[in-house]
Amino acid sequence: MQRFYITTPIYYVNARPHLGHAYTTFVADTLKRFHRMCGEDARMLTGTDEHGDKIVKAAAKAGKTPQEFVNGVSAEYQALWPKLGIEHDSFIRTTDPAHKASVQALLQRIYDKGDIYFGEYGGHYCTGCERFYTEKELENGLCPQHLTKPEYISEKNYFFRMSKYQGWLKQYILDNPDFIRPERYRNEVLAMLENGVLEDLCISRPKSRLEWGIELPFDRDYVCYVWFDALANYISALGWPENERDESGDYCKYWPGEHLVAKDILKPHGIFWPTMLKAADLPVYRHLNVHGYWLVKDTKMSKSLGNVVDPQVAADVFGLDAFRYFLMREMNFGSDASFSEEAIITRINADLANDLGNLFSRVLSMNAKYFAGKVPALGVRNEADEDLNRLTDDACANYVQLFRQMRCSQALDSLWEPIRAMNKYVDIQAPWSLAKEGSTERLGTVLRTLLEAMYRVAALLWPVMPSSSSAMQEQLGLPCEESSFSATRLDELLKKREHLHSGASIALKSALFPRLEMPAKEEAPKADAKKPKTEKNARGAAEAPAGTKPFIEFPDFEKLDLRVGVILAADQHPHADKLLRFDVDMGEEKPRQICSGIAANFKPEELIGKKVIVVANLPPRKLRGLESQGMILTAEWPGGLTLLSADAPAGSTIR
Numbered sequence: 001m002q003r004f005y006i007t008t009p010i011y012y013v014n015a016r017p018h019l020g021h022a023y024t025t026f027v028a029d030t031l032k033r034f035h036r037m038c039g040e041d042a043r044m045l046t047g048t049d050e051h052g053d054k055i056v057k058a059a060a061k062a063g064k065t066p067q068e069f070v071n072g073v074s075a076e077y078q079a080l081w082p083k084l085g086i087e088h089d090s091f092i093r094t095t096d097p098a099h100k101a102s103v104q105a106l107l108q109r110i111y112d113k114g115d116i117y118f119g120e121y122g123g124h125y126c127t128g129c130e131r132f133y134t135e136k137e138l139e140n141g142l143c144p145q146h147l148t149k150p151e152y153i154s155e156k157n158y159f160f161r162m163s164k165y166q167g168w169l170k171q172y173i174l175d176n177p178d179f180i181r182p183e184r185y186r187n188e189v190l191a192m193l194e195n196g197v198l199e200d201l202c203i204s205r206p207k208s209r210l211e212w213g214i215e216l217p218f219d220r221d222y223v224c225y226v227w228f229d230a231l232a233n234y235i236s237a238l239g240w241p242e243n244e245r246d247e248s249g250d251y252c253k254y255w256p257g258e259h260l261v262a263k264d265i266l267k268p269h270g271i272f273w274p275t276m277l278k279a280a281d282l283p284v285y286r287h288l289n290v291h292g293y294w295l296v297k298d299t300k301m302s303k304s305l306g307n308v309v310d311p312q313v314a315a316d317v318f319g320l321d322a323f324r325y326f327l328m329r330e331m332n333f334g335s336d337a338s339f340s341e342e343a344i345i346t347r348i349n350a351d352l353a354n355d356l357g358n359l360f361s362r363v364l365s366m367n368a369k370y371f372a373g374k375v376p377a378l379g380v381r382n383e384a385d386e387d388l389n390r391l392t393d394d395a396c397a398n399y400v401q402l403f404r405q406m407r408c409s410q411a412l413d414s415l416w417e418p419i420r421a422m423n424k425y426v427d428i429q430a431p432w433s434l435a436k437e438g439s440t441e442r443l444g445t446v447l448r449t450l451l452e453a454m455y456r457v458a459a460l461l462w463p464v465m466p467s468s469s470s471a472m473q474e475q476l477g478l479p480c481e482e483s484s485f486s487a488t489r490l491d492e493l494l495k496k497r498e499h500l501h502s503g504a505s506i507a508l509k510s511a512l513f514p515r516l517e518m519p520a521k522e523e524a525p526k527a528d529a530k531k532p533k534t535e536k537n538a539r540g541a542a543e544a545p546a547g548t549k550p551f552i553e554f555p556d557f558e559k560l561d562l563r564v565g566v567i568l569a570a571d572q573h574p575h576a577d578k579l580l581r582f583d584v585d586m587g588e589e590k591p592r593q594i595c596s597g598i599a600a601n602f603k604p605e606e607l608i609g610k611k612v613i614v615v616a617n618l619p620p621r622k623l624r625g626l627e628s629q630g631m632i633l634t635a636e637w638p639g640g641l642t643l644l645s646a647d648a649p650a651g652s653t654i655r
């Protein structure tokens with residue numbers, strides 16, 4: 001029996017699960033189900049990444065010990081997945097004793113081979129990324145991911161001789177074109193390997209700086225770098241190294257597996273992990289499947305921007321299967337996609353309520369009306385019936401092939417061809433006219449042709465929408481039995497055109513996907529008597545009242561991100577009399593440094609503790625040599641100036 005092992009990243013426990021985490025985990029669950037449906041022995045792994053600096057800081061902020069803190073957030077992840085219908089087979093935590101032992105074994109093996117050495121290192125360390133950056137990698141001296149200034153740290157550490165494997169990895173990627181897919185990410189990794197020499201990887205942190213990690217087996221004064229620890233989860237979860245040579249053990253059965261990640265963690269998965277495996281003489285993974293980001297209003301989701309989508313709320317509001325369908329259909333695997341209420345409602349109404357739901361509803365109610373809910377017999381088929389069957393055959397075959405290539409959105413698109421064609425077929429064949437004419441045999445053939453094609457489509461949808469697919473199969477009188485999944489059954493779904501039994505009772509009606517109401521659009525402000533009259537300019541566009549700046553569009557206004565900040569520290573700018581320098585708490589990991597030209601109006605010490613309003617999404621810029629990461633808003637009048645304020649916690653959004 002073929003085996004399929006799919007993994008998600010193990011998520012950091014410094015944040016609560018959001019749409020992005022749910023997406024990757026849904027894809028993994030869908031792929032696992034897909035491979036089960038194909039008759040394979042499929043297994044899925046997810047888990048939580050619990051060591052490192054970030055976690056220590058988040059725990060301290062929450063007033064907990066790291067262990068208490070990670071237990072709490074990991075439990076949230078573990079509780080969420082079943083609620084979202086996710087059926088993972090194992091959940092790994094990097095604080096599990098078995099994982100720790102496995103990481104130590106991996107380190108020891110590479111150390112014994114001579115590929116880990118002790119050396120001195122100085123670098124720019126970003127706590128957000130938990131990694132060192134070289135001068136070249138920084139953008140304007142800032143971490144390219146977090147736009148914060150890394151700390152320069154120089155210390156003795158252990159290094160993995162990653163550079164030794166640069167040539168091998170490049171050749172491996174060239175020889176295995178879909179090792180990293182889609183292609184754009186393969187090219188990105190190749191570019192990383194081609195642009196100069198790959199540096200050795202610093203894989204330790206001295207305990208004097210960080211205790212929360214796995215001890216190096218060969219030096220108890222150091223803990224292991226989080227990425228080295230985290231990546232090993234993919235094999236530690238299979239019981240490696242104990243069962244490395246045991247054919248009946250999980251490691252031999254399931255490794256090498258398939259990884260699923262977003263583009264943010266391409267480098268550790270595309271470079272660190274295969275070289276680590278190679279150094280340990282272990283086989284590399286089958287494929288690294290890389291997807292894009294879910295954006296909200298074209299912006300990356302982040303806690304500080306307050307635009308994080310809670311997957312459980314979305315599943316409750318839109319329905320779990322509809323939410324899953326939307327995510328799988330809307331994101332072209334590899335590219336970014338936008339999440340919005342409008343987008344999900346539009347998609348659900350068009351594809352599920354109108355196309356699929358409507359098809360089931362009309363065909364089942366006609367069958368109830370004309371055949372008392374019994375499956376009608378097939379008569380002679382005409383060209384239109386054959387066309388529909390051929391289209392269904394092709395679409396089903398494409399669906400399976402596209403799924404195997406991780407092209408889930410295109411796979412679903414392909415399956416919607418027969419669904420739309422069936423709705424057209426109903427319109428053209430007009431069963432109601434056949435009934436009126438008394439053409440019972442032809443009426444039966446039309447409905448039976450539809451019911452059969454509906455069954456094949458419904459059954460194939462199981463990996464994406466398990467409950468709805470089961471409900472549809474049940475309505476057609478053939479309940480979905482997971483125990484019957486096999487390669488033969490899949491082959492039948494792809495090729496066999498008759499599955500239902502003539503005369504069997506099927507559902508009399510179906511109401512699967514209710515249409516959703518689009519939320520009322522925010523109305524453009526109506527010009528009324530109290531508001532200043534607007535003038536039209538030469539092109540007929542409205543002009544702003546005299547004395548104000550020209551009108552802007554509402555979407556332009558929406559781009560502004562205004563936040564409440566609390567001034568933690570204030571002092572005179574060292575090189576500019578007019579500027580004050582502040583540390584402002586914006587509810588983020590670190591306070592922001594902001595410079596503001598208000599030295600003539602305030603003494604620095606009188607502003608400490610003051611709540612201010614900050615434009616939070618201006619790009620950082622240097623003001624007389626100091627970087628300013630935002631702008632504090634003021635109200636001004638002739639001869640006076642004050643700071644805008646709001647009585648709300650740091651980080652609150654202003655709308």
Ligand code: ME8
Nearest residue numbers: 009010011012020021024049230231261262293294
């Ligand atoms: O990176 N859109 O954990 P993490 C799509 N612990 N997917 C998103 C997303 C978004 N906006 N945001 C997050 C780590 N994800 C490490 C991984 S693995 C050995 C260690 C998903 O909690 C996506 O899968 O930051 C991304 O790769 C992952 O969450 C990052 O999760």
